[in-house]
Amino acid sequence: MPASQQRNLFASEPLEPELKPWDRAAAADLWVARVVFNRPLETPFDYLVSDALRERLKPGMRVRVPFGNGHQRLVGYCVEAGPFSDLIGPERFKNGQPPMLKAIEAVLDREPLLSPRMLELTRGIAERYLCGWGQVLDSVVPAGVKKLSGTREILFLVPAAGVAESLGERKLGAKQKTALEVLCAADRPLRIDELAESADCGVGVISALRDKKLVEAITQRTDAFDIDFTPMKRQPDLRLNAEQQAALEAILAELRAARHRTILLRGVTGSGKTEVYIQAIREAVSYGRQAIVLVPEISLTPQTIRRFRSRFDSVAVLHSHLSDSERHWHWQRIASGEVQVIVGARSAVFAPTPHLGLIVIDEEHETSFKQEETPRYHAREVARERARLEGIPLLLGTATPTLESWWRATAQKPTTNSPLPEGERTAATIPDLLLSLANRVAKLPLPPVTIVDTRNDPYIKRGEAIGRALSSQIQVALRDGGQVILFLNLRGFSPVVWCKACGESVRCPHCDITLTFHKDKNRVLCHSCDYESAPLTKCPSCAHPGVYYLGIGTQRLEQEVKSKFGKATCIRMDSDTMKKHGSHDEALERFRLGEAKILLGTQMIAKGLDFPNVTLVGVINADTLLHSPDMRASERTFQLIAQVAGRTGRSDKGGRVLVQSACPTEPAIALAAKHDYLAFAAHELKHRREGDAPPFRALTRIILRGAVENRVRAEAQVMATLLRTTAGKLELPVRILGPAPCPISRLRDFWRFHLQLSAESLGAIHQLWRAALPQVTRVSDVEFQIDVEPINMR
Known part of the structure; x- marks a missing residue:
């Protein structure tokens, strides 16, 4: 063979260079996904999507990906997916070469956990509150949903492709043929035990069909349990008075207009705001829509829950005591549209409602609607933005609106705090609508409020918590068969541990906070960290022997009540006595039934309670919040006094309120005693404007x-x-x-x-x-x- 032929014997066509993934992406138009992580990162990261995952992956799903130089495996959220050419712009190319992208390793969800609209909402939250989009998403999806709590994976059987059509031609044993016929005739996948029972065969017969590739096994997740609610007797709607009816008609007009508008319903305590909410929600439900009702966590009482469950067929109540499994169960039912009304605390604003028609926030002034951990969102502002995106009304209700909400509703021009860029907002912003319920239902008067100057009270001067006037009124109320509520927003026995020698209050060794003496534990505690110690025998600053326990907390108040009014049963409600699940509900039920005559506690007794037999409310120390270094101190003081005062006078028995204060002329206290929110708001807004403070900046x-x-x-x-x-x-x-x-x-x-x-x-x-x-x-x-x-x- 000539040498030239020998050389050509092993010759071949020139080999084409192997394409790298990013080359193939540009050439073959592979898909790219944008992924965000539970980290304080400003921008999403791009990942390649394999052909095998392209059909499964949708925005709102979780994915597992390699991250960083060390290729650490992280779980993130896919927020966008599409062709390489659509998502990777020319600015990402270097020297004409596309960027090198890593690939998604796994898709973790069968269905998106978040809808496109919820993705848009969470993006806006991240922009507004200057945190990572992935941090918001991870906060929105409950842990029980991410872990699929309360479900289990079960093996199901289906006929292999083409088996049903060729069933008559196959040579099988009688039992195998019967089993295959049953499976082909079924309108859904069958569990192994279901097929064995229906075909009257053993597991071996089914295993043989699987070996012959005539039957395929698939896995599906199913609920491991179901929550059974005892149906409540349905209650009819209450008859509204003229003020309530006018407010309802204005709300229904916005509902029927199918547009977004924020409505502020300012109604004095006992004016029937909840009934207006319920009848507005009923209208939304009649259109096949769902409603979210946000309430402060401490207002999720049996009384509140009963009011909604007795009026609607399907109500989900979301609170902090739910297990992961219960949260997942509720999430699934809400997302499927089964639930008409979702009642819950702050995070319920993210409930995955597919047919949302109305959002209600009760007690919108409550500070607990602001989250203190990242993402530090305010549920009111999130609800405002969600309602805008959904094109539905947002209804805010309270007797004492925040000055921000009040200013928005009374300003003469539209206001918006949308976190989205100007160009993406609705062109025309409709101003907030202000509605008012100035009177209590059944024409009951607001209770008279008396301010007691504690600087001149002989009982207070000798170190007692209950002054002379309040002590006398408690005796009168108990004698006449009434019940009493005493409010003090300081827990423990003595909130100050003080050294007379050096004049220093004893502080936590880990915090710049005074220690509180708890007599029931015989310990001094820090209310901000877990530090506690035995009662001090000497001052830690100067080593002088002996310290004094000063001030009055709820434990000391309870001791004084039992000493002075021993025949009257007393219940104390604060975070120390209400730790056990259900203890809060049990205590309120005992008081409702009249088993206790005196209820004392912190702010958890100031919200949303309706006890017709309460004829006296006493505020032990109205100055607790007033002198804190906080621009909202006066506003919170006014709100607390007004709210706790509203717990009495809710029946024809009437009622009265005594407020003990060393600062009786302070506007927050004096105007709360007059039930004059308008005057207080005007006074406080004037000071806020002069101080360049919110809502003006x-x-x-x-x-x-x-x-x-x-x-x-x-x-x-x-x-x-x-x-x-x-x-x-x-x-x-x-x-x-x-x-x-x-x-x-x-x-x-x-x-x-x-x-x-x-x-x-x-x-x-x-x-x-x-x-x-x-x-x-x-x-x-x-x-x-x-x-x-x-x-x-x-």
């Missing part, structure tokens, strides 16, 4: 914390300098205050400093933070937290 707080005080102070100063420099360069009208120690400068061994950013709009603050963030040098020993529109300033 947006506020954001940056808290830095670490174990070494000087390091935290130094990093806080670096942060402040960076923000001021960036604001100056961009000419942003943002005022930066601080750094300064937080009101509680040390908490759980962490030193804390904060900065306050204020501007006429949140947009300017957002722009400043996003411009400054890439320049922030992160250090391992100091961390920072961002609280947009803070409520708790401690």
